[in-house]
Amino acid sequence: MEPGEPGRPLSKAERTRTRIRDTAVRSFRENGFDATTMRRVADEAGVSLGNAYYYFPTKNHLVQELYVEVQEAHRSAVEPRLRASTDLVERLGIVYREGLAQLAPFHEFAPGFLNAMISPTSPLNPLSPESGPAREITVGLFREAVTGARNRLPAEFEARMPDVLWLGHLQLSLYWSYDQSEGQQRTQRLLDQGLRLLKVALPAIRMPFLRAPVRSVLDLVAEVGL
Amino acid sequence: MEPGEPGRPLSKAERTRTRIRDTAVRSFRENGFDATTMRRVADEAGVSLGNAYYYFPTKNHLVQELYVEVQEAHRSAVEPRLRASTDLVERLGIVYREGLAQLAPFHEFAPGFLNAMISPTSPLNPLSPESGPAREITVGLFREAVTGARNRLPAEFEARMPDVLWLGHLQLSLYWSYDQSEGQQRTQRLLDQGLRLLKVALPAIRMPFLRAPVRSVLDLVAEVGL
Numbered sequence: 192m193e194p195g196e197p198g199r200p201l202s203k204a205e206r207t208r209t210r211i212r213d214t215a216v217r218s219f220r221e222n223g224f225d226a227t228t229m230r231r232v233a234d235e236a237g238v239s240l241g242n243a244y245y246y247f248p249t250k251n252h253l254v255q256e257l258y259v260e261v262q263e264a265h266r267s268a269v270e271p272r273l274r275a276s277t278d279l280v281e282r283l284g285i286v287y288r289e290g291l292a293q294l295a296p297f298h299e300f301a302p303g304f305l306n307a308m309i310s311p312t313s314p315l316n317p318l319s320p321e322s323g324p325a326r327e328i329t330v331g332l333f334r335e336a337v338t339g340a341r342n343r344l345p346a347e348f349e350a351r352m353p354d355v356l357w358l359g360h361l362q363l364s365l366y367w368s369y370d371q372s373e374g375q376q377r378t379q380r381l382l383d384q385g386l387r388l389l390k391v392a393l394p395a396i397r398m399p400f401l402r403a404p405v406r407s408v409l410d411l412v413a414e415v416g417l
Numbered sequence: 418m419e420p421g422e423p424g425r426p427l428s429k430a431e432r433t434r435t436r437i438r439d440t441a442v443r444s445f446r447e448n449g450f451d452a453t454t455m456r457r458v459a460d461e462a463g464v465s466l467g468n469a470y471y472y473f474p475t476k477n478h479l480v481q482e483l484y485v486e487v488q489e490a491h492r493s494a495v496e497p498r499l500r501a502s503t504d505l506v507e508r509l510g511i512v513y514r515e516g517l518a519q520l521a522p523f524h525e526f527a528p529g530f531l532n533a534m535i536s537p538t539s540p541l542n543p544l545s546p547e548s549g550p551a552r553e554i555t556v557g558l559f560r561e562a563v564t565g566a567r568n569r570l571p572a573e574f575e576a577r578m579p580d581v582l583w584l585g586h587l588q589l590s591l592y593w594s595y596d597q598s599e600g601q602q603r604t605q606r607l608l609d610q611g612l613r614l615l616k617v618a619l620p621a622i623r624m625p626f627l628r629a630p631v632r633s634v635l636d637l638v639a640e641v642g643l
Contacts, residue, residue, distance in 0.1 A: 302536040309535040310528040311595045318595065369537045369544065369642040381637040388630035395621070404614035411607040416595040 208246045211236045215253040216260055223300030224254070224307050251314045251321065254307070258325035265293045269332050279340035280390045283356065286332050287382055290360050291367060291375070298375060301368035311416065317361055318416040330357045347406055348396065354413040434472045437462045441479040442486055449526030450480070450533050477540045477547065480533070484551035491519045495558050505566035506616045509582065512558050513608055516586050517593060517601075524601060527594035537642065543587055544642040556583045573632055574622065580639040 201209070214236040218227040229250055233243035247253050268289040276282055297304065307315050314321035333356040337349055344352065367378040396405050427435065440462040444453040455476055459469035473479050494515040502508055523530065533541050540547035560579040569575065593604040622631050 302538050305535045305537075306532055309531045311531075311597075312528050366638075366641055371537075371642075377637060377640060381634065384630055384633040384637060388627070388634055391626050391630060400617050401614070404610055404617060407610040408607065408614055411603060411610060412592075414603060415592055416597075 207238060207242065211238060211243050211246050212253065212256050215247070216257050219254070219257045219300075220296055223297075224303035227253075229253075254315050255321060255325065258322060259328070261293050262325045262328035265290055266328055266332060268292065270335075273335060273339060277339070277341040279337065279342045279344070280386055280393065282336035282340055283333070283389070284382070284386045286336050286356075287360060287363060287386075290329070291363065291378060291382070294364060294367060295375070298368070305365075305368055316416075326357070329360065330354060333357050333360075344393075345397065345402075347402075348409065351406075351409045351413050355409050358412060358415065433464060433468065437464060437469050437472050438479065438482045441473070442483050445480070445483045445526075446522055449523075450529035453479075455479075480541050481547060481551065484548060485554070487519050488551045488554035491516055492554055492558055494518065496561075499561060499565060503565070503567040505563065505568045505570070506612055506619065508562040508566055509559075509615070510608070510612050512562050512582075513586060513589060513612075514605075516555070517589065517604060517608070520590060520593060521601070524594070531591075531594055542642075552583070555586065556580060559583050559586075570619075571623065571628075573628075574635065577632075577635045577639050581635050584638060584641065 211232060215227060215232045218232060218235065222231075227250070229243055229247075230240055232253065233240045236243065247256075269286055272285045272289070273282055276285065307313065308317065310316060311318075313319065316322065317326060330353045334353040337344065337352045337356070343349065363378065363382060366381060367375050370378045372378075395401055437458060441453060441458045444458060444461065448457075453476070455469055455473075456466055458479065459466045462469065473482075495512055498511045498515070499508055502511065533539065534543065536542060537544075539545065542548065543552060556579045559582040563570065563575055563578045563582070570578065589604065589608060592607060593601050596604045598604075621627055
């Protein structure tokens with residue numbers, strides 16, 4: 192039997208790793224980025240600091256666990272809803288709306304997370320190689336939204352769309368982190384109006400005089416950070 | 418005579434303040450955000466640390482001096498060129514291109530500055546009240562670009578445009594800070610292609626079915642951070 196295979200009991204090491212991970216993820220949710228230190232996680236998980244570092248060499252490794260958990264919850268919320276709609280813009284709305292819903296508990300901690308994420312050289316940057324596993328989940332949801340629609344885009348756009356739409360999600364998250372309106376309603380309105388605009392504007396990208404410049408801009412946007 | 422009036426000699430206090438400011442701005446350019454400490458600025462300006470704090474209560478006050486200097490250089494570069502063009506998109510191109518040119522010397526220090534700027538609560542955030550004087554210069558350049566064009570936009574868009582275009586400049590600067598291509602050519606290409614797209618797409622915002630959603634999105638974008 193392989194580690195983690197259903198039915199096989201977890202080893203002591205796996206149980207310890209899981210306990211540290213779960214403690215850290217809960218602490219990020221309850222106390223934010225800055226207040227969640229390796230020392231605090233070790234104490235609350237009932238392990239020595241050295242033991243915590245053995246399983247997670249840096250705090251950044253624990254943040255990646257959070258990233259993956261948030262994106263897995265995003266996927267679980269999105270997939271049943273995608274099965275109920277075949278319209279491209281509606282499907283994009285599902286992915287964006289559920290993405291914002293996952294972020295909601297973190298709003299008060301947004302400044303601390305932003306500080307840790309924004310540097311182009313940070314392993315916590317959503318564009319970093321380290322953030323690849325979490326990123327792949329979300330990019331995959333946008334791919335599913337695009338390729339599963341009955342009104343599909345021309346192939347030359349479709350290939351770039353998942354990356355560009357995911358960058359749109361990061362952009363919306365940045366706007367949300369600055370949004371001090373009640374329940375971040377302003378971000379919801381921006382999303383609603385943006386989708387409404389997309390619905391009326393999208394057919395235009397098939398026009399010959401728009402096709403080339405739109406594709407160039409999408410290509411360059413998708414290359415951010417390369 | 419008022420302080421700073423031409424012809425009036427600077428007082429000792431004004432000379433000291435200017436020396437500290439000039440030393441700090443040069444150090445931000447040469448050593449970046451992190452390596453420019455109050456201690457280092459005081460030493461290099463030949464004043465005591467206490468004296469430096471007397472004129473500039475925090476390092477953030479010195480960064481604001483840098484912001485204003487960069488934006489004044491931006492204005493000096495833009496204004497003569499705006500007099501030579503009456504086309505709206507060409508005029509926007511002048512403001513964006515010169516804005517990127519002013520940032521060029523700072524590319525290697527972008528991570529340190531980004532970290533200091535990104536938090537919604539940071540006084541160094543470009544949206545903060547403290548950054549108002551520098552922001553007003555740049556928003557003013559976009560206003561001049563828009564209102565001085567022969568092909569003006571409908572009034573309902575024009576009022577929002579300076580703020581939205583300035584946010585576009587911040588967005589482009591964020592892309593640039595992640596751009597590792599030689600001389601940040603990729604950012605230049607994104608700007609070129611974005612302007613090309615704007616040129617062909619802009620007439621469409623007069624179409625009745627696009628007018629309302631475009632205006633809603635512009636309004637909401639302009640309200641970021643309020």
